Amino acid sequence: MIALSHLIFGLAVGKILDLRIGTVMIFSVLPDIDRIFTFAYPIVRNGFTHSVLVGLGLGVIAYVISERSSTAKSALTGHLSHLSLDLLCFRGIAVLYPATGFYSVGVFSETSFLGNLSVLSVSLILIVFESYTEVLDWIKKFS
Numbered sequence: 001m002i003a004l005s006h007l008i009f010g011l012a013v014g015k016i017l018d019l020r021i022g023t024v025m026i027f028s029v030l031p032d033i034d035r036i037f038t039f040a041y042p043i044v045r046n047g048f049t050h051s052v053l054v055g056l057g058l059g060v061i062a063y064v065i066s067e068r069s070s071t072a073k074s075a076l077t078g079h080l081s082h083l084s085l086d087l088l089c090f091r092g093i094a095v096l097y098p099a100t101g102f103y104s105v106g107v108f109s110e111t112s113f114l115g116n117l118s119v120l121s122v123s124l125i126l127i128v129f130e131s132y133t134e135v136l137d138w139i140k141k142f143s
């Protein structure tokens with residue numbers, strides 16, 4: 001998936017789960033840092049940065065630094081939102097690292113226009129729906 005899809009999907013998930021939106025969005029793109037450091041073995045594209053184990057570790061680090069469970073939940077959720085979208089792509093990810101293998105459901109390619117458009121569309125619908133229910137709740141408070 002492209003970074004924009006990860007960001008907007010992270011925003012939607014963060015809004016729906018009422019998490020720290022900025023933290024979810026940052027951690028929703030962080031696993032692709034391996035695209036920058038592919039020259040440094042053992043970092044490989046969609047490798048260990050795309051594992052659940054790293055997500056749990058980042059959640060612990062976020063908790064230690066912030067001393068807030070909401071930040072840890074948001075970091076972990078952002079990471080898992082990234083993994084869930086990348087699992088849809090043909091390339092596959094090392095989701096179970098250190099166990100070997102790249103796993104994929106194989107629905108579309110990472111740069112697929114239709115795939116990214118689908119993710120963006122569903123995410124935007126969820127964001128609008130969630131915002132709509134927030135406005136309704138806000139109106140109910142005053143009626």
Ligand SMILES: [Zn+2]
Pocket residue numbers: 001031032046050082086
């Ligand atoms: Zn990725």
